[in-house]
Amino acid sequence: AQSVTQPDIHITVSEGASLELRCNYSYGATPYLFWYVQSPGQGLQLLLKYFSGDTLVQGIKGFEAEFKRSQSSFNLRKPSVHWSDAAEYFCAVGAGYGQNFVFGPGTRLSVLP
Amino acid sequence: NAGVTQTPKFQVLKTGQSMTLQCAQDMNHEYMSWYRQDPGMGLRLIHYSVGAGITDQGEVPNGYNVSRSTTEDFPLRLLSAAPSQTSVYFCASTPPGGSGNTIYFGEGSWLTVV
Numbered sequence: 625a626q627s628v629t630q631p632d633i634h635i636t637v638s639e640g641a642s643l644e645l646r647c648n649y650s651y652g653a654t655p656y657l658f659w660y661v662q663s664p665g666q667g668l669q670l671l672l673k674y675f676s677g678d679t680l681v682q683g684i685k686g687f688e689a690e691f692k693r694s695q696s697s698f699n700l701r702k703p704s705v706h707w708s709d710a711a712e713y714f715c716a717v718g719a720g721y722g723q724n725f726v727f728g729p730g731t732r733l734s735v736l737p
Numbered sequence: 738n739a740g741v742t743q744t745p746k747f748q749v750l751k752t753g754q755s756m757t758l759q760c761a762q763d764m765n766h767e768y769m770s771w772y773r774q775d776p777g778m779g780l781r782l783i784h785y786s787v788g789a790g791i792t793d794q795g796e797v798p799n800g801y802n803v804s805r806s807t808t809e810d811f812p813l814r815l816l817s818a819a820p821s822q823t824s825v826y827f828c829a830s831t832p833p834g835g836s837g838n839t840i841y842f843g844e845g846s847w848l849t850v851v
Binding site for chain 2: 628633658666667668670673714716724725726727728729730
């Protein structure tokens with residue numbers, strides 16, 4: 625069965641510092657991978673997605689993610705974090721018939737001024 | 738363009754009460770689904786539908802019913818609410834084309850069962 629793990633429950637970084645959020649997946653075929661962000665009390669917003677091709681994917685708000693098949697990873701990065709990036713981040717893999725998705729447990733990001 | 742609309746946004750129920758979470762989308766998507774979000778567990782699929790008249794169970798279907806009489810609407814029913822159903826519920830729709838397509842989420846419904 626498909627699964628997604630996000631090893632870090634909570635990460636705190638200083639504003640302006642770089643950021644990397646980890647995501648590992650388990651899936652038998654070529655995965656479709658996504659990162660979503662959720663601000664407190666809000667819905668989910670798509671940051672970026674990987675289907676095929678270039679393994680480095682650019683997203684909105686200055687985020688990027690790199691797909692590494694050999695490590696079954698899809699880590700999210702940002703070179704310089706802004707206070708508005710404080711939120712919860714979810715990694716997801718598209719799986720199964722139709723458009724079902726399996727989500728990771730999420731990583732909460734706090735940003736220090 | 739409204740996208741995916743969920744109502745109500747907040748609801749408090751007593752144990753044993755029933756209620757329906759409404760979901761509507763105006764993008765003519767065939768595929769719709771319901772997720773629940775709990776702390777430390779991400780989003781888990783409750784039920785999904787691949788088109789009008791067709792529904793199927795997801796990962797955590799117990800205690801919930803769904804129906805899909807039209808392409809636009811996909812309501813989620815709690816027949817006898819339990820405290821374990823306290824959660825945030827997200828309705829979603831996806832255009833055709835398989836798991837590679839973006840999933841569009843509603844803004845969520847915060848449900849508390851006391």
